[in-house]
Amino acid sequence: MLKLVVCIKQVPMVTELPWDEKTGTLRRDLAPGMMNPACKHALEAALQIKEKYSAHITVITMGPPTAKEVLYEALAMGADGTLLICDKILAGSDTYMTSWILAQAIRKHCANVDLILCGAFTADSETAQVGPQLAESLNLPAVAYVEKIEMNGRILRVRRIVDNFRETMEMECPALVTVSIENYLPRYVGLGGLQSAFGENQIQVIDATALGIAAADVKKQGSRTKVRRVFLRKTQKENEYFTGVAVNVVNEFLNKYERKISTVIGKSIEGKERTRGK
Amino acid sequence: MENKKKSIWVFGDYRNYYQNRVTLQLISKAMDLAKAIDAEVCALVFGHEIDEWIMEYTAHGADRILAIDDPALKSYSTEQYLAIMEALVKERDPEIILIGATDFGREFAPRLAKRLQTGLSADCVGLEITPEGLLVQIAPSFGGNMLAEIVTEHHRPQMATVRPGTFKEIPHDNSRKAQVERLPLMKGLPAPRVRLIEYERCAEKEHSIENAQVIVCGGRGMGNKNNFAKLHELARILGGGVGATRPVVYAGWADHDALVGQAGKHIKPKILFSFGISGAIQHTAGLGEADFIVAINKNPQATMMKMADVAMVADAGDVLNSLIKELKKRIRE
Amino acid sequence: MQFNPCMKHKLIRDSARHFAETELAPIAAEIDKNATFPVAVIEKMKKLNYFGLQAPKEFGGAALDSVSAAIVVEELSRVCAAVGLCVTVHNGVAVFPFLQFGNKEQNEKYLPRLARGEMIGAFSLTEANAGSDAGSVETTAVKEGGDYVLNGTKIFVTNGGVCDLALIFALTNTDRQQLQSSVFIVESSYEGFLRGELEDLCGMRANPVSSLFLENCRVPEENILGKLGMGMKIGMTTLDNGRIGVAAQALGIAQGAFEAAVKYAKERQQFKKPIASLQTIQNYIADMATEQAAARLLLYRACELKDAGQPYGCEAAMAKLYCSTVASKTTSLAVQIHGGYGYSKEYDVERYFRDAKVTEIYEGTSEIQRMVIARAVLAKLTL
Ligand SMILES: Cc1cc2nc3c(=O)[nH]c(=O)nc-3n(C[C@H](O)[C@H](O)[C@H](O)COP(=O)(O)OP(=O)(O)OC[C@H]3O[C@@H](n4cnc5c(N)ncnc54)[C@H](O)[C@@H]3O)c2cc1C
Ligand SMILES: Cc1cc2nc3c(=O)[nH]c(=O)nc-3n(C[C@H](O)[C@H](O)[C@H](O)COP(=O)(O)OP(=O)(O)OC[C@H]3O[C@@H](n4cnc5c(N)ncnc54)[C@H](O)[C@@H]3O)c2cc1C
Numbered sequence: 001m002l003k004l005v006v007c008i009k010q011v012p013m014v015t016e017l018p019w020d021e022k023t024g025t026l027r028r029d030l031a032p033g034m035m036n037p038a039c040k041h042a043l044e045a046a047l048q049i050k051e052k053y054s055a056h057i058t059v060i061t062m063g064p065p066t067a068k069e070v071l072y073e074a075l076a077m078g079a080d081g082t083l084l085i086c087d088k089i090l091a092g093s094d095t096y097m098t099s100w101i102l103a104q105a106i107r108k109h110c111a112n113v114d115l116i117l118c119g120a121f122t123a124d125s126e127t128a129q130v131g132p133q134l135a136e137s138l139n140l141p142a143v144a145y146v147e148k149i150e151m152n153g154r155i156l157r158v159r160r161i162v163d164n165f166r167e168t169m170e171m172e173c174p175a176l177v178t179v180s181i182e183n184y185l186p187r188y189v190g191l192g193g194l195q196s197a198f199g200e201n202q203i204q205v206i207d208a209t210a211l212g213i214a215a216a217d218v219k220k221q222g223s224r225t226k227v228r229r230v231f232l233r234k235t236q237k238e239n240e241y242f243t244g245v246a247v248n249v250v251n252e253f254l255n256k257y258e259r260k261i262s263t264v265i266g267k268s269i270e271g272k273e274r275t276r277g278k
Numbered sequence: 279m280e281n282k283k284k285s286i287w288v289f290g291d292y293r294n295y296y297q298n299r300v301t302l303q304l305i306s307k308a309m310d311l312a313k314a315i316d317a318e319v320c321a322l323v324f325g326h327e328i329d330e331w332i333m334e335y336t337a338h339g340a341d342r343i344l345a346i347d348d349p350a351l352k353s354y355s356t357e358q359y360l361a362i363m364e365a366l367v368k369e370r371d372p373e374i375i376l377i378g379a380t381d382f383g384r385e386f387a388p389r390l391a392k393r394l395q396t397g398l399s400a401d402c403v404g405l406e407i408t409p410e411g412l413l414v415q416i417a418p419s420f421g422g423n424m425l426a427e428i429v430t431e432h433h434r435p436q437m438a439t440v441r442p443g444t445f446k447e448i449p450h451d452n453s454r455k456a457q458v459e460r461l462p463l464m465k466g467l468p469a470p471r472v473r474l475i476e477y478e479r480c481a482e483k484e485h486s487i488e489n490a491q492v493i494v495c496g497g498r499g500m501g502n503k504n505n506f507a508k509l510h511e512l513a514r515i516l517g518g519g520v521g522a523t524r525p526v527v528y529a530g531w532a533d534h535d536a537l538v539g540q541a542g543k544h545i546k547p548k549i550l551f552s553f554g555i556s557g558a559i560q561h562t563a564g565l566g567e568a569d570f571i572v573a574i575n576k577n578p579q580a581t582m583m584k585m586a587d588v589a590m591v592a593d594a595g596d597v598l599n600s601l602i603k604e605l606k607k608r609i610r611e
Numbered sequence: 612m613q614f615n616p617c618m619k620h621k622l623i624r625d626s627a628r629h630f631a632e633t634e635l636a637p638i639a640a641e642i643d644k645n646a647t648f649p650v651a652v653i654e655k656m657k658k659l660n661y662f663g664l665q666a667p668k669e670f671g672g673a674a675l676d677s678v679s680a681a682i683v684v685e686e687l688s689r690v691c692a693a694v695g696l697c698v699t700v701h702n703g704v705a706v707f708p709f710l711q712f713g714n715k716e717q718n719e720k721y722l723p724r725l726a727r728g729e730m731i732g733a734f735s736l737t738e739a740n741a742g743s744d745a746g747s748v749e750t751t752a753v754k755e756g757g758d759y760v761l762n763g764t765k766i767f768v769t770n771g772g773v774c775d776l777a778l779i780f781a782l783t784n785t786d787r788q789q790l791q792s793s794v795f796i797v798e799s800s801y802e803g804f805l806r807g808e809l810e811d812l813c814g815m816r817a818n819p820v821s822s823l824f825l826e827n828c829r830v831p832e833e834n835i836l837g838k839l840g841m842g843m844k845i846g847m848t849t850l851d852n853g854r855i856g857v858a859a860q861a862l863g864i865a866q867g868a869f870e871a872a873v874k875y876a877k878e879r880q881q882f883k884k885p886i887a888s889l890q891t892i893q894n895y896i897a898d899m900a901t902e903q904a905a906a907r908l909l910l911y912r913a914c915e916l917k918d919a920g921q922p923y924g925c926e927a928a929m930a931k932l933y934c935s936t937v938a939s940k941t942t943s944l945a946v947q948i949h950g951g952y953g954y955s956k957e958y959d960v961e962r963y964f965r966d967a968k969v970t971e972i973y974e975g976t977s978e979i980q981r982m983v984i985a986r987a988v989l990a991k992l993t994l
Pocket of ligand 2: 700733734739741767769770812815972974975976982
């Protein structure tokens with residue numbers, strides 16, 4: 001039987017969190033949590049693999065005690081085992097640290113894992129880094145932004161669309177994928193499943209010590225990056241008027257906002273005058 | 279080490295060169311940063327038959343180019359690039375590595391940072407140098423409403439992926455010179471474990487309006503069904519979707535799916551174009567989460583114009599036609 | 612009593628809300644307008660245990676506690692009250708009597724099918740001349756061999772148009788001195804079970820509420836629920852439970868209307884500022900919020916008493932009375948806050964407004980609830 005691990009994260013349910021000017025932190029306490037959407041898609045991918053090839057699914061999350069909630073939800077959806085990594089000394093980890101801790105947990109508790117699935121990115125920090133860094137920590141082959149997974153024995157065939165290319169790739173288990181939200185629409189959570197998740201299961205909770213992580217490790221493996229300051233992006237409306245002949249208005253507008261538009265559409269419209277070399 | 283000068287590296291991501299100029303933008307920004315810390319700008323190009331990119335990066339400002347041209351590098355490969363970069367970084371010790379936040383960059387950079395045991399911030403929208411010479415990486419968080427200033431204090435290189443379009447490339451200049459180092463592919467690199475079986479470039483597509491980054495909305499001011507239909511062309515160019523007001527839907531110019539407002543879809547684009555729409559509350563109720571609104575209306579007093587970031591007082595059809603024409607010119611295929 | 616939802620209750624709410632917002636929100640207005648029962652969505656709900664909220668696991672139910680079940684009904688009704696009605700009637704007054712009164716054979720035969728939604732249930736007490744006065748049922752059941760032959764007309768049967776099984780209240784003794792009613796499990800496939808036309812209702816239009824005709828309908832004797840003559844007892848016990856469901860439904864409607872009103876008040880600009888900044892509107896919002904909070908506590912108290920095995924009839928009646936009153940008031944204010952637009956079918960509050968009213972009527976009118984409450988209060992030895 002295949003052994004799958006799905007890494008999931010609890011994120012705030014709203015995209016706009018109130019900001020506490022005084023303390024300079026986000027008021028996370030005001031927003032209820034939920035399972036990060038891309039992680040839910042990753043879990044769905046795992047569940048479909050389980051249905052097709054038979055597998056045991058362990059879901060892992062690192063977070064505060066309230067993060068148990070997403071594990072219960074995962075159980076209700078069909079996961080088999082859970083692991084909550086919960087310790088104050090791990091709070092505030094960056095992706096470097098998080099991926100290292102997850103790797104420790106997987107080595108210790110899911111030693112013979114065949115496939116690790118992560119959400120491609122999270123709704124609250126959107127770095128998309130933990131999956132690839134976890135692969136690096138465990139020295140596994142990995143593909144990000146996966147939309148489709150097929151297995152042929154121990155060969156994993158995945159499909160994805162990146163940078164306007166549709167790609168099909170293969171790798172051998174053990175491996176890691178990060179799952180995008182394009183496909184694998186998560187199933188609804190059944191009410192009976194929820195009831196059972198709470199009735200029969202105990203969430204396995206482990207702290208840093210149990211993972212063999214000492215304060216010294218935290219320092220050594222600890223976050224590489226430091227957040228100096230967080231601030232609200234200026235969103236004041238300019239309400240700027242352009243008048244005149246359409247062609248001129250359009251050019252005036254494009255010249256002024258070419259950067260902004262390029263950023264959003266992911267293609268450059270800058271530098272009208274530019275020419276190509278050769 | 280032959281070269282004591284600090285170096286800022288820019289990873290050459292050339293796969294969508296004509297549509298996505300992020301590498302050129304990063305070279306230009308690296309030139310700024312280099313002044314502050316007295317460094318050189320070095321572009322990396324890995325692949326096969328890559329002279330074109332070497333010339334482009336030279337013409338756009340790189341001081342040095344590290345190029346590895348080998349048939350084995352014909353297609354992009356995270357694993358091979360990782361091995362190569364690891365070897366090069368160990369040998370040359372760059373101060374900063376900048377990588378475009380393309381899909382590829384965002385898969386590759388985290389692994390590289392991890393392997394180099396250094397920090398990385400994702401999808402930056404600003405870069406600065408502190409008086410002490412530290413790189414400040416300004417990255418969006420929480421859906422982009424907040425910006426965080428991130429630094430990597432104790433580890434090197436300092437790494438960031440940068441959102442395409444954040445910086446402006448400098449104009450092409452054929453007279454520029456760079457020191458081009460053509461390196462052989464290192465021996466004994468581990469064979470890649472991920473095999474690319476097939477790939478193809480996908481066609482541009484229109485997106486559904488619920489999750490489109492750009493939405494082009496049209497109202498009665500589009501005049502008729504034919505004019506309205508042209509909005510789709512603009513949407514395709516921008517990789518967005520088309521929305522409509524109720525009268526337009528009832529007139530049959532657009533499907534009911536396109537209705538935006540309290541009775542229709544609630545949209546959250548980064549950029550909204552609003553053509554010939556008055557801005558009735560039933561319509562604007564669906565626009566709550568639009569970031570940046572561009573309204574086109576011949577009546578400057580229309581509510582939609584007052585709530586826009588950019589209000590163009592002009593004929594909607596004319597503006598649409600010019601926009602399509604201009605954008606096609608500027609985005610080169 | 613817990614004032615903070617536990618993790619399970621939060622997840623139940625999140626899951627039901629996610630389902631309702633994804634599946635029901637896009638069609639709620641349309642199925643209301645066309646009075647259509649959303650068969651495809653109902654099919655999905657069956658697989659997710661919405662038809663076996665409190666039925667035990669061994670019968671395929673979800674075995675939820677009563678607060679969880681109430682939360683589910685709230686969340687469905689918050690988006691689409693008519694579907695909330697279908698679910699609460701099925702679970703609260705069609706499945707529940709089996710759990711309370713059904714014998715082993717009956718439960719084994721019917722509960723699995725009911726709990727999985729393979730059979731949709733209905734509860735059929737009301738007749739033209741037996742409304743609030745449930746004792747005046749005129750439908751008769753006459754014994755013939757091993758069967759009972761039922762004759763009569765039932766009206767206002769929730770789920771009537773689609774039910775596969777109805778609990779029919781009928782007289783098993785018509786002697787005026789010894790009047791006695793019993794409850795029959797009647798499958799829709801039985802000969803002589805006929806459906807009337809769907810009612811053209813003010814609200815809850817997507818629920819196929821209809822009449823049922825029993826024309827020499829033969830029902831085997833073993834389909835008497837509980838025992839012969841237990842009609843009144845089953846009726847009253849079941850309605851106690853049903854009222855929790857209607858209270859939850861009313862509260863869900865109020866919540867939906869309230870959220871719409873608050874959102875609108877923040878968006879709507881008049882006199883160059885959002886109407887939410889006007890004190891009058893703020894007063895409305897404050898009242899609505901407070902009343903809903905109070906209503907919710909009454910509802911969950913009844914649920915907890917029920918699960919603790921204590922008498923809860925009076926508390927269920929209070930919850931039903933208060934929640935439905937709050938629903939009517941809140942939806943009316945929500946329309947008011949929307950002004951003319953709230954009176955248009957383009958806005959959901961118009962539907963909430965129509966849907967809310969009936970929660971003050973069915974499963975015992977507000978007047979009847981007061982009667983139940985007053986009786987309980989007056990019977991108390993200490994107040
Ligand atoms: C209960 C109710 C619910 C409703 N729900 C919705 C809803 O969900 N969504 C919705 O969109 N509407 C809804 N409406 C309708 C809404 O009130 C408005 O009527 C509608 O949004 C107006 O659409 P419009 O802006 O396209 O048209 P108009 O209001 O007629 O505006 C046309 C605009 O185009 C400009 N114009 C005209 N010609 C040109 C030109 N050549 N070049 C440039 N500009 C030009 C005009 O100056 C004007 O500002 C609802 C209405 C009601 C009563
Ligand atoms: C949408 C809908 C769905 C329904 N679903 C079902 C169902 O599934 N199964 C079912 O059996 N029934 C159902 N009903 C029927 C519902 O339960 C009855 O309508 C309700 O019990 C009231 O009965 P009535 O309409 O005959 O009113 P009446 O009993 O005639 O009442 C008229 C008025 O007199 C008042 N009144 C009557 N008696 C008293 C009293 N003793 N003291 C004070 N006031 C009194 C009432 O409160 C009311 O104000 C449904 C009704 C509707 C509208």
